[in-house]
Amino acid sequence: MQRLLALIGPLPxxxxxxxxxxxxxxxxxxxxxxxxxxxxxxSNSGWRYALTGLLLAACYFVYGLTLLCVAPLLNFVLGGRLRPYRGSAVSLTALRWYVHCTLTLVVRYSFLEFVTPSPFAQLYYRLMGMRIGHNVTINSTALADPSLLEMGDGVTIGGSASIMAHYAQGGYLVIAPVRIAAGATIGLRAIVMGGVEVGERAKVLAGSFVLPNTRIPAGETWAGIPARRVEPERLDVPSGAA
Incomplete structure (x- = not known):
């Protein structure tokens, strides 16, 4: 029975x-x-093939831009906006998370790379429920659970950084919001887990892994696996240098 459910479960x-x-x-x-x-x-077959190719490429981008609106609409209609949760991964409450994940992944893996970073990507994230301040740079498509992500003014998300508002713990699914305050920076390929709060102007350096429910105070620099506070290296300036 469990095998049958495992096979049937993803079908919806x-x-x-x-x-x-x-x-x-x-x-x-x-x-x-x-x-x-x-x-x-x-009449010229060469031109016809070239024009057909250009039209097909244009239609692909029309598909992608349309998907940026269709996915959030379905997410809204089906109640995919998330709330904090801790419990079984097989429940009616968890169903909202599966809906939200499905509609996030279909956009991410079929089109989002082409418009990241751009206002189109940020529009999609806003429609999915993400709170985004002014002058935010998001250079990654690896943002899961956007309806529980919050980014203040001037936040920078580095290339291929992963931010997810969920994790598994003790056999439970945990969904917890991630808040990144104004001016904070998440470095290249860094990973930020659910429940994390990053203070104003704080930095998570490239390749770091921030454990769930971590609180990073304002202005601090964190690095490592798992990420911990580090002192910024002092620049050695040669004597007499301008």
Whole structure:
């Protein structure tokens, strides 16, 4: 029975991903059908192939931009906005998390890389429920559970940094918000787990791993696996240097 449930369990969420992608593809297919009619008038096969290729590429981006809106809409309709939670991973409450994850992953793995960093990516995250301040730079697609992520003004998220508001502990699924205060920096490929709070102007250096529920005070620099407070290295300035 457990094996059967393990096989059947993901099917509704695969179906949800198909619905999100399919609705977005429908717009792209409509555009292709509408514009491709004119390609039949091009007698030169070389030009026809080139124009068809360009049209297909354009339709892919139409698909992606449409998906940035369709996924948040389905997330809203299906109640995918998250709340803090600790309990079984198989429950009605956890169902919201699976919906939210599905709609986040289908965007991340099919299109989001092409618009990161850009206002399009930030618009998508906002529609998914993320709180984002002014002048924020997000140079990563590895942001899970966006409806429980909060970033203050001037936050910088480095390339391929991972931020996730969930983790497993003692057989339980734990969903806890992540708050990154104004001016903080999360370095290249750093990992920040659920329940973490990063203070104003604090820094998490590249490649560091911040354990769940860690509190990083304002202005501090943390590094390592697991991340701990470090003293910034002093620059050795040669005597007489300007």
């Amino acid at each position: 969420f695969i179906g949800l991903a198909i619905v999100a992608a399919g609705l977005s593809l429908a717009v792209a297919v409509w555009l292709f059908d509408t514009l491709s009619v004119g390609l039949l008038a091009v």
